[in-house]
Amino acid sequence: MRPNNLHEADIAHFIHQQTDLADHAEHGAILMDRGEGVRVWDTEGREYIEAMAGLWCTSLGFSEKRLADAAYKQLLQLPYYHTFFAKGHEPGVVLAEKLIGLAPEGLTNVAFQCSGSEANDAAIKMIWYYNNLVGRPSKKKIIGRVRGYHGNTIATASLSGQPHMQADFDLPYGDRFLKVSNPHYYRAAEPGETEEQFSARMADELEALIEKEGAENIAAFFAEPVQGGGGALTPPRGYFDLIQPILRKHDILFVADEVICGFGRTGEMWGSLTYGIKPDILTCAKQLTAAYQPLSATLISRPIHEALVAGSRKNGSFGHGYTYGGHPVACAVGVETLNIYAERDMIGHVKKVSPAFLAGLEQFRGHPLVGDVRGVGLIAGVELMADKAARTPFTPAQKVGVLVQEKCREAGLVVRAIGDRIAFTPPLIITEAEIGEMCARFGRGLDAAWAEMGAVPRAA
Structure with missing residues (x-):
């Protein structure tokens, strides 16, 4: 039994996320x-x-006192400003430059949000926008993986392969979200099947799904280098080496969800570097500020950014953004976090x-x-x-x-x-x-x- 050090007000008013609320009501929270x-x-x-x-x-x-000091200094100087209407602030500009300097090859521009969920949701929106602007309006379906986790917005929860996040929420929403198997070798391998053979079977399943749905209808494939919500699950040997050529052959974007893996978790700056992934879009959050401030980033390739510019010529603006996206205090903490990573x-x-x-x-x-x-x-x-x-x-x-x-x-x-x-x-x-x-x-x-x-x- 958990110790019940829960205040009555917490039971009455505080909804705990991703929690068994019935158990919580009986036993309290820590x-x-x-x-x-x-x-x-x-x-x-x-x-x-x-x-x-x-x-x-x-x-x-x-x-980490340096992060607290960075936040305090920025709060005194410019506690808030937005990034709408061609305005912004120095911490956001500096952080974007630092991120692109660290990013895998081919990623050129950054959009800031507040959470990993929002970063992936923004990626989905940009993918649909991009395909409309380049004249491929049918190329909209997105492939995720069973037990994959990409967030809690309507779109990202639909993309994720987490049944408890979809049950009774009327998710997945629409018909644009597809799934392939969870590449969990220990649980799903057939008797005598090597990791390499298992990876080949997973790649064959992906190609079969693409052929069934039509490559002209599939826009992107999302994957975490190491699955977080799937159980801190590393990929089987050869998995991404076999997946990526299939995506390139069918002109399907690869989105690397680095919300958990980014900034050293796998022993490299990115899980993409650990596993030889060359993403068209990379999303990150969590360790971007060491969790001291809510901040996430969606990094995109030059062709996608060029489509955003073309869309602004057509529509008058890039109609996307969040009030607190790229908050100056969060960006200042992000800059100091990256400085600490390098210095130490x-x-x-x-x-x-x-x-x-x-x-x-x-x-x-x-x-x-x-x-x-x-x-x-x-x-x-x-x-x-x-x-x-x-x-x-x-x-x-x-x-x-x-x-x-x-x-x-x-x-x-x-x-x-x-x-x-x-x-x-x-x-x-x-x-x-x-x-x-x-x-x-x-x-x-x-x-x-x-x-x-x-x-x-x-x-x-």
Whole structure:
């Protein structure tokens, strides 16, 4: 049972997002009070290692004073201005220039929003706009993947492959959103099938869908380099190498959703660099400001930007934007975040500590509850299995992932259960010593869950 340190007003008025609201009403919520480095404390004084970096995002931890100072300085100088009607501000211009300097080859222009959902929603709008302007009005359908996650707007929730985000919301909306299989090798591979063979089967499925729907009707393919909401799931070997030629052959845009992977999470600046992806559009958020301010960006290629310019000649303006998109305080924090990444060589740090992180989780492969462990950089998923020899999963009603998540919390560790997959994305600043403590707490959580299920815990 969770400690009930919830105020009555919170129960009455505060709707918690992505939460079992029935369970919440009965058991309450945990309110976090403060954070320092990779640790947070709740309002009852309990300390936790935050192995999810909040929601995949607090890359520089919970106490980076330089970011607080950057926000304060900008609040005093220009606390708000918009980017409508050919107006703007210096922090936005500087951040856009920095982003394009870091971006994969071919991306030339940036539009700012407030969240990853909005960045992907803007990408969808631009894709439809682009195809209208270049004389391809039928080329509008967009392919996502089962268990893919791209946001919570009507369009992005329709594109995402998350059933709980669509049930009873009348989603997906319309007929423009298609799905191919989740490339989850451990769960979906056929007996004896290698990762490369599995990737080839996934590529064949994509091509078959394109042929069925007609390439003249398909505008884009969205993919996260590493699936976040799908369970911190790395792609099988060769997957993107086989996917990209199919998209190029059929003139289908590739949108790399780097909302989680961007800015060092995979051990490179972009997951696209880790997996050899050459995107036409790249979306990013989360670690862009280390989560200290809400900000996202949609990076586009020159041909798409030229279509936006042509559309303005036709329609009188580029009719898109948000009141708080490219907020000067958020952009100032984004600039300082990128400065810190460079000055402290955060990419180098991730590469240095990643072996300890991955090896520390790999040691649990022998645990009775664990079937598989996969990761890259500082993102990984631990798969829970009822019978790992037969690859028999637990039933959803057993809620084993939730049980492990809860036992980890009792052990002082915040992780995330995505079904029966336990996700880890600690702040990028985590040290090897902190990784060791994180893994020790995870072990205690696994053992406590195993014991509660009626089994005997492992020997210490």
